[in-house]
Amino acid sequence: MSRLYSPSEWVAPLVPIASLAVLPLGPLFFPRIYLLVLFTYFTVFLYTQLNHVRKFWLTSRKIRMTIGKWNKRLGNRETSGTKKNDTEYTETLDDVEEKLQYYQDPHYFHTFIIPNYCEPEELLKDTIERIASHSNAQTHYGLILAMEQSEVGWEEKARGLQDHFSDRFCQIVITGHPRDIPGESRGKGSNVAYAARHGCLELVEKYNIDRQRIIITVSDSDSAIPELYIREVEEALAKTEDPYHLLCAPPIFFSRNCFDVPAAVRVTDITWSAMVMSNLSNSRGMCIPCSNYSLSMVLADKVGYWDTDADAVGEDMHMWLKCFWKTQGQVRTAPIYVPINLTNVQTKSYLSNVSARYVQAKRHYNGVADVAYTLKNAFQTSSACISLFERLKVCFIILEAHMVPATSGWLMFAAVPLMQFILFPPFQSLQLVAPSDNPILTSEFFGRLWSMIKVITLCLPLPLFGTLVVYEQLHRTIDREFLHKTKAESRKWSNLIDYVNLPVAAWLFMTLPSTLACVKRLLNRQEKYITSEKLFRGDNTGLIVESSSST
Template sequence: MGFLTWCSRCATGLSMLVLIGLCYWVISRESMVEQHGFKFEGTSTEGETYSSKTTSIGAGIWTLIFAYYCLLIHFMVAMFPIRACWSIWSITQSLKRGVQSRAMEVYKDAGHRRNSSSSSVASSETLASSNRNGISSTDSELSDSQSEYYVDGKDVPESPIIHAIVIPNYKEEMDTLRETLDVLASHPQAQSCYDVYLGMELRETGGESKALSLIQQFLKRFRSIDYTLHPGDIPGEAAGKGSNMAWAARKLSSKYPMSMRKNVIVTGIDADSHLSSRYFAQISNMHMIHPDTASTTLYAAPIIFDRNAHNVTALVRVADVLWCAAGMSGLYKGSAIAPPTSVYSLPLVLVDRVGGWDCDSDAIGEDLHMFIKCFFALNGHLTCRTVLSPVSQTNVTGGGKGGLRGAYLDIRARYSQALRHMWGALDSGFALRKAAAMWKDRKYTSRAFRPLHRSTSGDNLDAYFPESQVEETSEVPVDNGVFSDITRDTLKEPHWEHIFYMGHRLFEAHFLPLQMLILVVASALYTFVTEGSDDPNNLSWIFSTCNVLRTMGFMEMAVYIFLYESYHRVCVRTREKDMVQAGLADGMCFSHRSLKKNFVDYLLVPLVAPLYGAIPCAQAEIAHFWTADLQYTVSKKALRQRAKSVAVEDIA
């Protein structure tokens, strides 16, 4: 590994050391001035003598840098919850409109059957009908840009879109996988549109027999269902979801001819992810009505922990509520940068273009890593679209059976998961290297690539043909043998505005949690050591403002959790209704929330933020100085429960 590569990999850790050094230098120098009592005596213009502790012995310009950087970090911390609040509010309102639209459609259909004729109702009360794709929307509530989201799977005609759904898993419970497949199989379009691939690991004893058993059970319920066996001894690979996805994607790629590839959407989901039929219907719709960007779009959906939140300790529950905020903060309408969380979809031609998923240690956070890879492969012109169909997830559990020991196991398991999340700080270094490579190749205007299973490298730049070869192949007929599977595409100039936004989001995710903690401590020490002395640089207002911003940040997070109550309620009720209609509700739990009984969640935010944010971030960044490898452990999932819905307020 070269020195520059090492520096990029350790960018977050190096920034931590620089900041600690700056804080130490400023505080120690200012403390020295205060301790030794340096005084300056002089005479004013009126002839009066005065004395002051003002002196040039302090930290000088470094004090200014420290103070204003502290203000910047506090400002960013205060702005993030505002964006999260706006995002969750807008998504919740859109979900409510979608529920109302479907309810109105059911009412209208019932009236149509009852009267055996179509009735005319005022435009503000009816569902405007469908466009050529069979989409329904309420004209009075939805704009043209919003109408694409409100698609009910049962009403969508057969689509030419094929959804290749990959479920990477390792040592997952059979019931967990079966339940996920049950939910997918309940979708009306499953038999015509879903190609399911079980991403099994060869190192799991009995993994293949598990896959064969599931295939036998679900063979007739999907368009197709197959499995892949990922070897665990490939040189240079790191165990995890990314390497499993890479292997499965390369295998499934060979099943789709060139004529079909532009209409194949690849979706990667966790073993415990429950998706509504609306998730895939909306993607199909957006893919078809936006043909200009269909091949360069990544689809992301908000997540919701609504299955076992009532069974885990409040610290874990609040940590996942805040994790939802992190994932949802980029999913508001008009957001240019919308990194996915766990579940996402992208067209197969885009997978071809970037050379598939990476498998090394830097790619342990495969969702953000793949997003960054696609983003820079397109010079910042990646299109992000939000799927307004939240993905149901389970909170991580330590496997305890209640009590103090159970709570401890849950907290420890959630910390391990947080460490894995923060280990993704390696993606900031990955982004720096990709940005450098993009700048180096900024003059290239066209690229050529082959299908994933025909490419020889996982790196997107290496997967392209050199410019000279592109010029040569442009003279060769498309149907000519060896060149028949080459796709040539135009490459736009770098989109610097989007690149700036990407840098901001990565800084917010990987630098901000730890730097905020450092500056909170450092600003308090600085205020303490300079108390009572003069303020020659007029910096006291900065630290007073930081105190206000810090307080605002915690209050804004409380507002976010308050807005989350409504979001959670809409998601749980919608999923519960879907599962009742599918006949699967009896085997599931639905974690309903109650503001009255969940007030403790609001109080735990100041504790949860450092416990699952700054502390694991610090551990990861320090460890990156000597290793990029993390021992990947599979988080325990809540097993399928044969019980009726349990409300959070029922828990003591």
């Protein structure tokens, strides 16, 4: 309980508790204040969600433009199954020079860290194969196989992968993360931290690679990283004045096995993907990466690499925050508008699949520890050199990411119906508030305010509908123009029926796990880290292998 002596630690647990307590208590004991609170909350929420739709549209537009430029650079004459007129592809001298410059060898040495624990070897081979297929992999790529020593047979597995890809990369390094390092919490972050420290040091000392040229790309074991991502990272680093204070973040996208999972799981990952994409269009380069991202070894070394304690379980968000605070606000994010294709959580049965996605959601929302971490750093004297606006903006981003899921589900669905029931019960015997104490009946102002609240409540789903319209078009573009899937393999308009699962999915995979994660901050105990259970279907053999593990 020692950590609860810090006021910032109380924010996360008290916010959802207060939102639940106020549902019945607000109409009974302070209805006027409660009406003002509801109006303010719903108005701000609606505005922010509309803003997210705008930002998501901007991101989707930039993704389509990036894909279009890539196809043009490759000399593609056909997109979406239709032939364009040759006149539309007439190359100018500028086009030729741009293409030649784009195909130059990378300036940096790209090191891919692939943390894994009990992942199927075929899944890892598939992920690594996609990276090895890049045109500069043999000369400018390094691979760090971030293994866990607690996995039985980890060395044989790593050596097998190293031998299989020995001639496909410039260098392949194996690291084995020890099981019991004092003060360390098990998970992706601790594995990445160990791999980055020891693997990159080996690249520098053993293979004489200049540490200032090393760009670390953190990848999930199921990430399909296209060559375009690395080229766009190179371009972003070349354009910035300070590449050593830049973190590159791509959007995430779920299309590898999306039709093999329950619709509730599918639409949850769709909304998760859309939220990440809208975040990429935040102003002033304050974008939080998700799952996959790149940064220089110089920056990682400067901030002391990844934190490994229990409060750093949200390794991607926490590392960005750590870089921001440790560099006095110098770090910025460069959005890389190239989607990284991931795998949905998948098991062999419907109910176990839903359960596995819930377990993953609980793990994601344990990153609520970053609320306290952010508030502590925002108001320390060491952060005084960062402008107040930027400190407040970072606080808002983190609070929105963790507090909105823990409150919106309860307030959006229950606040108005419960207040209607308490203040205007269907039967006289259920009356708890006398008409003379009902501000909606005794005050014209509060009567109008109540009407406005009900109207705003009806409008709250509209931004979500707008997001889904943008997403459906974007999904088809990525599938057909970037991943080169046929129309039969991509989403169809008939898949819109998936969205009937949204209310249940939102409550089960967002509201409930985020609320529990917040409340558990009152308990000073370490959560068991459980990795996502996934099935991998080999492209050629049809073989299905299963990944199910905990650390």
